Amino acid sequence: MHLHDTRRRAVVSLEPLEPGHVGIYTCGPTVYAPQTLGNMRSQFTPDVLRRTLLADGLDVTFVTNITDVGHLVSDGDEGDDKIEAAAARTGSTAEEIAAHWTEQWATDRRRLGMLEPDHLPKATDYLPQQIEMVAMLEAKGHTYRIDDGVYFDVSTFPGYADFAGLDLTEMEASGRVDNIADKRHPADFALWKSSPEGSTRLQEWDSPWGVGFPGWHIECSAMSTDLLGVQFDIHTGGVDHIRVHHTNEVAQTECALGVHPWVPIWMHTEFLNLGAVKISKSKGHVLVVDTLVEEGIAPLAFRYFLFQAHYRAQQTFSLDLVRAADTALRRLVGHAVAARDAVGGEVVAPSGGRAAELRAAFWAAMHDDLNTPKAMSVVSTVARDPELTPAERWALLADADQVLAFGLSEATDPSAGGDVTDDPVVARRLADRQAAKEARDFATADAIRDELAADGIEITDTPDGPRARRR
RNA sequence: GGCGGCGUGGCCGAGUGGCUUAGGCAAGGGACUGCAAAUCCCUGUACCCGGGUUCGAUUCCCGGCGCCGCCUCCA
Structure with missing residues (x-):
């Protein structure tokens, strides 16, 4: 180190x-x-x-x-x-x-x-x-x-x-x-x-x-x-x-x-450069973790954001940048969960040459004065490198998560979102929309989708049927 | 004013004297979809300005411009 x-x-x-x-x-x-x-x-x-x-x-x-x-x-x-x-x-x-x-x-x-x-x-x-x-x-x-x-x-x-x-x-x-x-x-x-x-x-x-x-x-x-x-x-x-x-x-x-x-x-x-969003502490309005939550940003997205810059460099902060990190984190978790579930969550020692190379690259970056931006670039590669088997991918991501702490072992598919079908009203509207779709009455189906969207519920059609989640 | 640091592609942000097209987000294209969304795949643009050193500089040196931090409690 x-x-x-x-x-x-x-x-x-x-x-x-x-x-x-x-x-x-x-x-x-x-x-x-x-x-x-x-x-x-x-x-x-x-x-x-x-x-x-x-x-x-x-x-x-x-x-x-x-x-x-x-x-x-x-x-x-x-x-x-x-x-x-x-x-x-x-x-x-x-x-x-x-x-x-x-x-x-x-x-x-x-x-x-x-x-x-x-x-x-x-x-x-x-x-x-x-x-x-x-x-x-x-x-x-x-x-x-x-x-x-x-x-x-x-x-x-x-x-x-x-x-x-x-x-x-x-x-x-x-x-x-x-x-x-x-x-x-x-x-x-x-x-x-x-x-x-x-x-x-x-x-x-x-x-x-x-x-x-x-x-x-x-x-x-x-x-x-x-x-x-x-x-x-x-x-x-x-x-x-x-x-x-x-x-x-x-x-x-x-x-x-x-x-x-x-x-x-x-x-x-080094300092986090709050720039234009800097708000005076003395006025009682400060950027805190709760600010992120109020903006609909997961706190761990801020952790991801921090990994993207070296600790000895000033880092530019803005809510949009943390939202970008939120998106990146969600996609990373998606890849991790897919790989994990494909192998039943079992972690095996990475054996292949490519896997060993990537694992070494990750830890080399961390050992180089905590070069987290470089380490994260390796993580991004691991998430989608076509040469890796799901078992290798999951093994590497689980290994990296010792430091990342994104909770990859327990994470659920982020695209699934929260289940809102336990709300009977929502469930009925979803069923109505499905019926309209099957009748090829797309005008009605889209109207229901817009209506639910106005209530903050986002519908996503997937190969497994429609999914709804609260935004 | 003194000391320290920085200036990389639309936005962040690593890195190197001559193949990293780092990586992320955004953008464009494609797949999928009734249409979307989400997701996945693919793609492009860079190294503040002017000199110098060098066979060659984004990377080294000098000057300039710009920005930031500390010098006062502050992470």
């Missing part, structure tokens, strides 16, 4: 720290609002990675977190907590807000065919670990205290700028990154934030530095190392995390735990 590592800016070979096992950590959502389709893309990448490694026979531990405290709405290290703001806005508690959006996110993950995480830690459950890590940093002289809280002193970590290729001197010269007056360097960041004098936050905890709440980077360091070990194989997230969040995670973790490099491979998923 070859993967792109952001730190080294190169595609490198995955060498598990512990043979046969791979630990993966992905920065999860801050649960104060729905996760957009763009957010879901950055969860999609590690799911594909994980499924590929599992198919390779590796033991994978996948951890992603729930950030239910600590991120701030404004720039730098000041401003209000997003979750507190959402709670204030809706008159709920912070816990209610977090629980609601956590559940929504988990539902969306499932609808997009993602495996459940092996661990799903919540930041609020890891206060002792976070405090401990801050204390370690303090003991090693990497921190200083100001009224606002405990800050990480980047000058104590010579490699601070390396991860993201930052220019610290310019950062210093070009002035403020935020408004925390007492910070020694603009890049210094909060490890522990003190609660404001005389006021009480919804979420605050006691600590060696007084009542407050953890800084916004320390949770990932604490949870990932607690669950995966001091070092683990792969850390993923969105590209927007490279500059600040991951740079700071690396700094505090390497300093606290004395390891370098802390994580060998950092993978970052």
Whole structure:
């Protein structure tokens, strides 16, 4: 398996720290609002990675977190907590807000065919670990205290700028990154934030530095190392995390735990370019999985859509493009079901030269830094290559579905649609139309078809007789 | 302004110094159908502009134009 590592800016070979096992950590959502389709893309990448490694026979531990405290709405290290703001806005508690959006996110993950995480830690459950890590940093002289809280002193970590290729001197010269007056360097960041004098936050905890709440980077360091070990194989997230969040995670973790490099491979998923359909989050109208459902698009069509572009390239989004993916997925499932049913669902090892060649091509693409577009081109070939027997076709598609997760083993013929003949009125109209057709009274037959179409029921004549499905 | 990336056929979107006509959707043709729809089969068009390197560049270098991201919470 070859993967792109952001730190080294190169595609490198995955060498598990512990043979046969791979630990993966992905920065999860801050649960104060729905996760957009763009957010879901950055969860999609590690799911594909994980499924590929599992198919390779590796033991994978996948951890992603729930950030239910600590991120701030404004720039730098000041401003209000997003979750507190959402709670204030809706008159709920912070816990209610977090629980609601956590559940929504988990539902969306499932609808997009993602495996459940092996661990799903919540930041609020890891206060002792976070405090401990801050204390370690303090003991090693990497921190200083100001009224606002405990800050990480980047000058104590010579490699601070390396991860993201930052220019610290310019950062210093070009002035403020935020408004925390007492910070020694603009890049210094909060490890522990003190609660404001005389006021009480919804979420605050006691600590060696007084009542407050953890800084916004320390949770990932604490949870990932607690669950995966001091070092683990792969850390993923969105590209927007490279500059600040991951740079700071690396700094505090390497300093606290004395390891370098802390994580060998950092993978970052590019943005989904929402372009014209971009809708402001603050207006409460966002593109989410439910938006697709409302448009009559299957969530798995979005998964198919994501497979069509490489995770390190920005991908153009539009509803029409996802509809195109929906069509492509439906046809793929049709081929898969036909092949599967032709061989009674039995999966045999692909034996023929052509089959072996295609299977190798699929996995080679996946192992080449998750080249899913290339892999999908192989899948499309497999779906209709005339040289393959149905048994070979089904074996290859079932094999690929370990990663695709389109549910090919359980899928039904998509052209069949849902059965609507249990509605007596519809059933009678269908019978009327059949009678008219047999009497060669096509005017009447077509009128009934149009009438049912107006009610959203689509009639399809097939060699086996008419089929009706609700659109 | 600084840093990074991109510009491929109608729309997406892989890829390569000289046979991948990648693949998907759309489009056109055909099969099927009473007609459709759905489905299946077949087919076409490409590498932003200008230089350069090279026997040869879509692929490498330089310049230009255009677009995007980050630099501020953000996947």
